[in-house]
Amino acid sequence: MLWMTMRLGQVKLRGPGFLFLGTVLWNIALVVGIVRLMGGSQSGYAFLSMPGFVYTMLFTAYALIGGIMLLTFFKRQDREIYPSQWFTYASIYWFPWMLTAASSALFASEPTRGLAQAVVHGWYASGMITIVLGFVGIALLQYLVPKLARRDLHNSNLSAFAFWVLLLFGGFTGLLQAQALPAWVGTLSGICNAFVAFAWIVLTVNLWKTLQGTDTDSSDPFALNLVRLAALCGLLGSLLNFWGSRPGVAETLQFTLYLQGIYWLQLFGFVGTLLLVAVYHFLPRISDRENISSGLFGWKAIMVLYVTGSILVSLVYVLGGRVQGTTLADGTRSFLDVQSATMSFIRISTIGELLVFLAAAVLVINLAISFVSYLVGYVVCCLNCKNESAQ
C-alpha cells in the first residue's frame, strides 16, 4: 500500500524511521497476542480474540504506520487520486475507528449487555474482512491489473460506485450466521450481502473490460494470471456469502464449515494471494536483484503452493459445509451422523492447509537462505577488503 502511495503520488517516503518502528511494534504486539492466546486468554470473539491490552499496542503501531502513509499521501506531487488510493485510505481510516468502537463496546469495564455484543462483533468481523482487508486487496487489484496489462483502468466511476457501496454496506454482511437475533438483523445483513456481491460484480466487470485483449501485451503474465485468480476468489467469496444468506438456504448453511470456506476464499484466496503477488512485483523494484527467485524454490513456487492450498481448503469447506448443513437440518438424524459427515471433508481440507503451510515453510527457508547468503557475502567482502588492505 505504501508502494502504491509513493508510486501513484510520485513522492518520496517521509519518516521511514517511524515506519520501521511501527512495523516492529506491530509484529511484537502480534507475537505477544498469539502467545497469550496459546496460554488461554482468548476473548471468545472471532477476529477479536486477543486479550484486550494487545489492542492498545496494535493501535499504537497502526497509528505509526498509518500516520506515515497519510503523511506521504498528503505530500504527493501528483494530486489526482487514483481509485486504489481511495480504497487504501478508506481502509486506513476505517480500521482504527472500527477497532476503537468495537473494543470499547466489547472490552470496556461496562460492556454492552447480551445480544448487542453479537451485533457489534458481527459488525467488526465483517468490517475487517470486507472493508479493512478487502479494500487492501481491491486496491491492489485495481493497481496491479492495469499495471501488468499496461492499460488504463476501464472506468473510474464504476470503481467509485463499488467503493461507496462496499463502504456503506460492507459493515453488516454475514450476520445471518447468528440466528438468535431479531428478524431485522438477519434481513438487513442479507440485503448488505446482496449489495456487496453486486459491487464485486461491478468491480470484476470493470477489471475484465480493462483486460480485454491483453494476452500478448502483459509485462508479467504469470503475475497477471494469479491476480485474475485472486479476483475470482474474491468475487466467488462475496457471491457465496450472498447465497448463504438467502432465507431458505441460510438455515441449512449456518454454523457449518461454509462460513469458514468463505473466510478462506476472501482472506487467503483473495487478499493473501494479492499480497504475495504484490511482494513478488514490488520487491525487485526495491532491491537490486532482477527477481527474487534466489532461494531454494523461488517465489513463484510459494505463490502457487499458497493459492492451490487456499482454494482447495475453501472449496472443500464450502462443499463440506453444504453436506454438514443438510445433515444438521434433518432433525431426525443424531448429531453423530452430522459429525461423521463433516469429518471426511475436514480431512481432505488438511491437505490444502498442508500446502499453505509448505508455502510458508518455503518462504521462511528462502528468507533464511537470503539472509545467510547476505551474511556470507558480507563476511567474504570484509575478508577481501582486509586482504586487500593487508597487501
Place this chain on the structure above:
Amino acid sequence: MQKGYQLFFAVLAVMVVSWLGLVVFPQIQLGSQSTREVKEIGRHYPTEPGSLVLNGRKVYQQAGCVACHTQQIRQSGYAFDLVLNEVGDFPEIITSKLIEAGKLAGIQVTNEKAQEQMANLPSTFLEARSFDIVQDVLKIFKDSGATVVADILPLGPDIERGWGPRQTVGLDYLYHQPLLMGQQRLGPDLANVGVRLNDPQWHLKHLYHPRSVVTKSSMPAYTYLFDLQPIGEEPSPHALALEGDYAPEEGMEVVPKPEALALVDYLLSLKIENPVFEAPYMFTQAEPGEANNAKMEQAQ
C-alpha cells in the same frame, strides 16, 4: 473526489452512519434489555449467575469451546395443535363444527370420530396446522359454547433433535458476558445442555475423555483439567468412575481440578426452561428428576 480531505470526511461520514446504524441502534434495542417477569414461572428471567458459574464460563472461554459449540437454538417455523377443552352446552352443534373444521384442514372427520373427540376431553382434534387455518377454525368455534385453544408448537431441526424447547432470544443472553454464542457446530449445541444432560458425572467423564461416554466423538480430550493421582487412604469423593480402556491403572484415580468442576457447573447452568414473549411454547411444569434422559441418546 480529488482532495485528500474530501476523501477523509466522506469516509468519516459513512463510518458514522455505519456505527449509528449497527452499533448504537442495536445497543438501544438489545443492549438495554432487562430481566422480565415470566408468568409461567412466576419470577424474573433470567437470573444472575453465581460466582462458580462465572468461573466456569472463564474456563469455557479459555478452553476454546466456542470454536466448536454454539449456544443458540434456532426455530424455523411454528404450527399449532387445536385442542378442545370443553364442549359447552350444545354438543350437537359442536359435532358439526368439528366436522367442518376437519374439512377446512383437509381431513375427513366422521360423526363417530367427532363423538369420540368430544368424549375424551381435552382432545387434540387437529395437529400441526398453520396460523391461517387456526384462525379460521377458531372463528368456526366462536360463540359456540365450546372452549377451543390453539397450542403453539415451535418447529425446526434443533427442536426436533431435542436441543431445546424453543429458540433462544436476546433475553436469554442478558447475563452472558462475554457472549459465547459460537459460529460453528462441530459439536452439538449447548444452550440447553443443563436440562438435557444434567448429570455432572457424565460431563466430567466426557471432558476427561469424550470417547469414554460417546464412542464416536471427535472432541479432543481435556485431560489437563484433571489430576491423575495415586489413591490415598480412601478414594476422593470427586474421583471419576471410569471403566474399560479409559480407567486409570490400579491404585490411581482421576480427580477433577477446580476448573473442571467450575466448567461443569457452568454447563449445567445453561438452561432454556421457560417460554418468553418472543418465543412462546406450551409450558408444562417439569417433573422433578425427570431429566430428559431419553433425549440424551438422540441428542449426542
Place this chain on the structure above:
Amino acid sequence: MSSKPKKSKQFKKTSNDREPGVSKAPISVIFFVATVLLAYWAMMELNTRAGGFNRYVYGPYESYKVVEAVQPGSGDDPIKRGANIYRNVCSPCHQASGMGAPGQFPPLAGSDWVNVEGPNRMLRIVLNGLNGPIDVNGETWNAVMPGFGDVIASDEDLAAVISYVRNSWTNEASICTPEEAAAARADSGDRGRAWTATELLTLPLEVQ
C-alpha cells in the same frame, strides 16, 4: 503522468512500466437497470422480512402482531371463558344482552354498580346473593338473587365471569383477577346469607 518516478536511482529494466491511469469508457445500461432492481428488491425484503425493526420479533414470526397473537392462552382468555359462564349461569335472568327484564331483573349493561373501580361488591353479590331493594341507574329493583358461590366454584371462573360483565356491552371497567376473587370468597366465606344493598354500600370498592 510522468513515467519516470522521481524518487530512486536503482530501477533497471522494470522501470519503464508506467503507473496505471483511468479512462472514462462508457458504462452499459445494464448497470443502471441492475442497480434500480437491486434497490427495489432491498425495499421489498425490508418490508416483508424485517419484522418492522421490532426488538421482539424473532425468526419465523412475521411481525409483532403475530407474536402477540400466538401467545399461549390468548385463545383461552378469561373474558371468553367468562362469556361461557355468563351464558350458562347468568343469562337466564339477566339476558344475553345484559339488559335484564323490566320489573324483575336489573340490567348489567351500563349499570352503575358494575362500572366502578373495583369488583368487590359485584363479587359479594355473586358469591352470596342479594335481597331487598337496590337502586340501579336511578331505578329501584326489588328481587331476590341467589348466591352462586357453590355453582361457580373456581376462582378463575368467578374472576372470568366478573371480568366478562365488566367488559361487555357498554361496560368499560377493569378486569377481575383470580386473586381478587379468592380474597373476596375467603372474606365472605361463612356468611351464608344474602347481602342487602345498604350492607353492600358499606363495603369498599376494591378487594382488600
